[in-house]
Amino acid sequence: MTDAEAEFNAFVAARTAALSRTAYLLTGDHHLAEDLLQTALFQAARHWERIETAPEAYVRRVLYTQNVSWWRRRKYAESGLGSLDVAAPCAAPDLRLTLEQALARLTPKQRTVLVLRYFEDLTEVQAAAALGVSAGTVKSTTRQALARLRTLAPELSELIGVTP
Amino acid sequence: MTDALRDELLRMGEAAPPAVVPRDVWDRGRRARRRDRVVAGGAVLSVLVALGGLGVLLAGPGRHEAPPVSSRSEAVPSVIHHVPARLEQLPATGHDVAWDPKLAESDLAIGRASVAFTSGERPLPVVITAADGAYHLLKLPGWVGSNIASGVVEGGPLALSPDGRQLAWGWYDPRTLGTDKKGVVAAGVRVADLETGKVRTVGLSGGHGVAVGTIRWSPDSRWIVWYGAETDVWTEGQAGSTHLVAGRIARGATTSELVGLDRAGSEQLVIDDHGTVSWTTDSGWESVDREGQSTDVTDVMSGVPGTAAAVSPSGRSVALATGQPRQDALFFRWVVRGLGGGSDLVGRIETVPEVLHAKLPADRYPEGATIEPVGWADDDHVVTLVTAAHDVRRSRGGSDWTGGETSLVVMSAPGGARDSSYDVVARLARSDQGDGRITAMSVAVDLLDQPTRDFPAPEWPWSDERKVAVYGGIGVALLAAVVFGLAYRRGRRLL
Numbered sequence: 001m002t003d004a005e006a007e008f009n010a011f012v013a014a015r016t017a018a019l020s021r022t023a024y025l026l027t028g029d030h031h032l033a034e035d036l037l038q039t040a041l042f043q044a045a046r047h048w049e050r051i052e053t054a055p056e057a058y059v060r061r062v063l064y065t066q067n068v069s070w071w072r073r074r075k076y077a078e079s080g081l082g083s084l085d086v087a088a089p090c091a092a093p094d095l096r097l098t099l100e101q102a103l104a105r106l107t108p109k110q111r112t113v114l115v116l117r118y119f120e121d122l123t124e125v126q127a128a129a130a131l132g133v134s135a136g137t138v139k140s141t142t143r144q145a146l147a148r149l150r151t152l153a154p155e156l157s158e159l160i161g162v163t164p
Numbered sequence: 165m166t167d168a169l170r171d172e173l174l175r176m177g178e179a180a181p182p183a184v185v186p187r188d189v190w191d192r193g194r195r196a197r198r199r200d201r202v203v204a205g206g207a208v209l210s211v212l213v214a215l216g217g218l219g220v221l222l223a224g225p226g227r228h229e230a231p232p233v234s235s236r237s238e239a240v241p242s243v244i245h246h247v248p249a250r251l252e253q254l255p256a257t258g259h260d261v262a263w264d265p266k267l268a269e270s271d272l273a274i275g276r277a278s279v280a281f282t283s284g285e286r287p288l289p290v291v292i293t294a295a296d297g298a299y300h301l302l303k304l305p306g307w308v309g310s311n312i313a314s315g316v317v318e319g320g321p322l323a324l325s326p327d328g329r330q331l332a333w334g335w336y337d338p339r340t341l342g343t344d345k346k347g348v349v350a351a352g353v354r355v356a357d358l359e360t361g362k363v364r365t366v367g368l369s370g371g372h373g374v375a376v377g378t379i380r381w382s383p384d385s386r387w388i389v390w391y392g393a394e395t396d397v398w399t400e401g402q403a404g405s406t407h408l409v410a411g412r413i414a415r416g417a418t419t420s421e422l423v424g425l426d427r428a429g430s431e432q433l434v435i436d437d438h439g440t441v442s443w444t445t446d447s448g449w450e451s452v453d454r455e456g457q458s459t460d461v462t463d464v465m466s467g468v469p470g471t472a473a474a475v476s477p478s479g480r481s482v483a484l485a486t487g488q489p490r491q492d493a494l495f496f497r498w499v500v501r502g503l504g505g506g507s508d509l510v511g512r513i514e515t516v517p518e519v520l521h522a523k524l525p526a527d528r529y530p531e532g533a534t535i536e537p538v539g540w541a542d543d544d545h546v547v548t549l550v551t552a553a554h555d556v557r558r559s560r561g562g563s564d565w566t567g568g569e570t571s572l573v574v575m576s577a578p579g580g581a582r583d584s585s586y587d588v589v590a591r592l593a594r595s596d597q598g599d600g601r602i603t604a605m606s607v608a609v610d611l612l613d614q615p616t617r618d619f620p621a622p623e624w625p626w627s628d629e630r631k632v633a634v635y636g637g638i639g640v641a642l643l644a645a646v647v648f649g650l651a652y653r654r655g656r657r658l659l
Contacts, residue, residue, distance in 0.1 A: 005190050012189075017182045024180030025173060034183040041185055045193020046200070099172055119173040 004048055011055050012041060019059060025115045026067045028104045039066055061130050064116065068108045102153040110145035117142055203644045205637065238294035238328075239617035240278040240572070240607060242590050246599035247283040247290055248624055251301065260310040260338075261286040267625070268303040272331070273361030278608050280324035280331060284600035286310040289322050291331060291358075294611055297619025305363065306335035308351065308375060309604075313403040317377030317393040319432070320604025321353075325385035326539050328608025331356045332388055334376030335365065341400055349373030349398045353390050353413060353420065366413050366420050370394040374409060378604075382435045383477040383540060385610075386415040389423070389435035412441055412454075423452050432471045436479035444471050444484070449496060449517060461517050474537035474546060481577055483546040489532030489553035492521040493546075495577055520578040525586055529553065538572075539609035545574050545585070547609045569594060574612060589616045 016037070023033035023040075040062035044055050051058040103111055116127040117138070124142075128135040149156055255261045261284070262268065278294040287309045291300045308314055309321050313336065321334025336351035352368035353376055368374035371394035378391045389412050393405035410433055411420040423433075423441045433443045442451040451459040473485035481497035498515045524533055531553035539547045551570040572590035576583070589612065592602060626634070 008190050012185055016185055020183040021177035021180050023183060025177050030181065030183075033180065037183040038185060038189060041189050042193050042196070045190045046196045048193070048197075100176060114169075115173065118170045119177060121170070 004052065007052060008045055008048055008055075011044075015056055015059075019056075019063070022060065022115065022120065023063055023067075025103075025119055026063060026108070026112055028100065028111070036063055036067055060120075064112050064131055067112055098153050099156060102149050102156060105152050106145055106148060110141055110148065113138055113141040114145050202633070202637070203640055205633075237617070238276055238278070238611060239614060240294070240590055240611050241292060241297045241619045242616040243593050243618070243621070244279055244281075244292070244572075244590060244602070244605075245299070245593045245622055246595045246602060247299065247301065247622075248596075248627070249284055249598055249600045250627055251624060252284055252286075252288060252600070260307070261288065262310070263288055263301040263303060264625075267301050269300050270303040270305075271361055272302065272304075272356040272358060272363065274300050274302075274358055276328045276608070277324055277331065277358055278328055278611055279605065280322055281602045281605040282309055282320040282322050283602060287314075287320055287322075287603055288600075289333060291324065294328055294608065297617065299622040302331075304331075304333050304335075304354070304356075306337060306351075306354065308334040308336045311336060311375075311403075312401065313349075313351075313373070313375035313393070313395060313398050314377070316395065316403050316405040317375055317391070317408065319378030319391065321376045321379055321390075321392075322604050322606070323379040323381055323388075324606040324608055325381045326383055326608060327385040327610045329358055330381075330385060331358055332379045332381070332390075334379065334390070334392065336373065336375070340373075341398070343399050343401075345372075345397045345399055345402070347372065347399065349395070351375060353379065353388065355388070355413075364416070364418060366418055368392070368411070368420055370409060371396055371405070371407065372398045375403065375405070378432060380432070380434055381606075382437050382439070383475065384437045386437065387435045387439050388413040389433045389441050390420070391433050410441065412439055414439065424456075424458075432473055432485060434473065434475040434482060436475045437477065438479060440479065442475065442482065444496075473535075474539050474548075476540045476543050476546070476577070478543045481543070483537035483540070483548060483577070484535070485537060486535045489529075489534055490524075491526065491529070491532050492523050493535045493548065493575065495520040495522065495546075497579070499579075522575060522578045522584070524550070538605065538607045541574050541609055541612045544577055546577055547607060547612060548573050548575065549605065572607065572616075593621075 019037055019040070020033060023037040024030060027033045027036055040059045043062050044051060044059050047058070048055070103114070106114070112131070113127060116122045116130060117124070120127075122130065124135045124138045128138045131138070251264050251267055253262050253264050274291065274293050276294045277291045278297075279292040281290055282288060283290050289302045289304050289307060289309065291302055292298065293300065314321065314334075323332045325331070332353055332355045334351070335354040336349055340347065340350045349372060350367065351373045353366040355364045355366070356362070357364075368376070368390075373395050374392050375395055375398065376390050376392040380389050381387070382389075389410065391408070391410045394407040394409050395403055395405045396407070397404045408425060410423045410425055412423055412435060413420045425443075433441055435441050438454065440451055440453040442449065444450075449459075449461045453459075471485045471487070474483045476482070476497075481495055484494040484496060486494060496517065496519055499518050501516050529550075529552050533553055534551045535548055536551075537546050537548040541547050549570055550573045570592040571588045572592075574585070574587045574589055576585045578584075595601070
């Protein structure tokens with residue numbers, strides 16, 4: 001095993017759990033999340049010489065962009081929670097189901113922006129850099145996504161709050 | 165923005181089980197990377213081929229000739245490249261291996277040279293010219309280095325003079341080579357003037373022919389010392405020897421004067437500007453001057469595994485080669501030491517032998533390095549080939565591999581220069597599979613009074629595999645360009 005392969009394997013072992021969470025939130029489906037993460041890690045292995053100093057940033061960027069790309073390519077119709085294999089304990093299960101169902105009805109673009117802004121805690125500028133778009137695009141997409149959530153699930157108003 | 169939304173997303177994320185990552189994802193990624201490189205290489209090459217072809221068409225006949233280069237631009241190249249073994253021509257029965265006839269040069273008036281070396285398992289001579297860094301695959305008349313007799317003595321019988329103007333090599337006459345074990349082969353040393361192309365032949369006699377193994381020049385490029393085997397059989401298919409011999413050749417001479425060696429061995433002899441020949445013995449140091457006066461110093465080398473390799477211009481110091489990796493470079497020299505007057509009113513001085521050590525940079529060679537001196541830039545600075553003992557991965561981004569490579573270094577000799585120095589001035593390019601191994605390298609050290617120069621890498625004729633790859637790559641490149649264009653457009657539409 002080469003040093004590079006060992007470094008890659010160490011990175012995968014250390015970061016798979018965290019990256020899985022992001023992939024799941026981006027896709028809303030465990031199997032799709034697994035495919036998405038595998039694709040991102042495959043790309044990381046492919047370009048390891050270039051990204052080995054900061055592989056996680058690269059992998060996350062692939063997750064974000066690939067998710068949108070898949071949707072565009074396949075015209076994928078998201079199907080909510082039906083495909084979830086495992087139910088996880090949650091403080092507010094009813095609320096979570098509603099949010100997940102509502103997220104599933106957003107476009108991948110809107111969903112991705114929300115994940116970046118509220119799960120990854122990126123600023124608009126950081127999210128824009130990660131997605132390769134302008135900060136204005138991130139801002140408008142965020143506003144549209146939250147507005148759509150409110151429309152789809154008025155009961156989530158308290159969770160979502162006012163438009164930023 | 166709401167903290168509640170963030171908290172809820174965090175809870176959703178925590179509920180997601182870790183994805184399964186197949187074990188072969190690394191291998192698949194690397195395979196894809198290799199495919200990328202082939203496609204990209206093909207695309208680049210196809211563009212270059214197209215541009216090159218266009219350039220030739222536009223240039224027209226005669227316009228490609230290089231302008232004359234002034235002598236001030238003569239320099240040692242900063243990178244010395246290997247020669248692909250595929251440029252060698254497999255020998256017919258009864259013949260030695262040779263360069264591809266379409267590439268071999270028999271006109272030796274190539275101009276001042278910077279580097280000479282032998283390449284391949286049955287070594288063939290290569291010379292790099294100083295003005296343009298061009299590689300010349302020379303067809304040296306009678307080149308013995310590829311003959312079966314070269315196996316009976318160590319080394320490579322090729323040496324470029326320190327001034328870069330003369331090339332010496334071991335020679336034999338194939339016409340005198342027969343199947344009769346009692347036959348005598350005409351052999352010796354030849355010296356070419358690289359500016360006029362004139363060749364001087366020095367015949368050597370002894371046994372059934374003398375197969376020259378190594379050749380060294382004096383620092384002033386006037387004297388040659390050679391070391392070889394006096395064969396007891398030398399035919400087309402057989403060569404053997406039990407007697408090693410050495411000799412010195414004066415400037416312009418066509419005869420050689422034998423130097424008496426006490427014993428057989430693998431000594432690397434050196435010769436100074438006065439024609440004094442020196443070599444190391446098991447534990448000592450031995451010299452024979454032009455009058456035949458012998459100086460034999462014993463035990464000074466005790467415990468030091470070195471062989472003589474390059475004598476300084478003054479003749480006082482010798483840089484030693486080390487076959488085993490060490491953390492230091494070794495030097496042998498005579499030092500003048502004053503003795504106490506004792507009961508005499510006048511103090512006395514004497515010269516005593518001394519072995520000196522110069523530390524190599526530990527960060528560059530943590531596992532040590534082997535040293536092969538090739539000459540002296542001046543009396544205080546030796547020019548040497550340094551090869552790191554093992555591959556060493558440097559920390560900068562993890563991608564800069566320098567270990568294991570051979571560098572040409574100008575370093576200060578201990579006890580000489582005021583400030584110690586260690587300057588890597590050139591390096592051997594990493595060899596690819598199919599490249600001939602570089603051996604017996606000699607350098608025109610007189611050119612190192614100025615910086616080494618970045619010459620273009622040599623352009624060898626394409627291999628059949630490469631032609632297939634390139635011409636096939638043109639098609640693939642076009643396809644790749646289409647795919648890239650589509651992917652680029654899709655990427656721009658991403659968000």
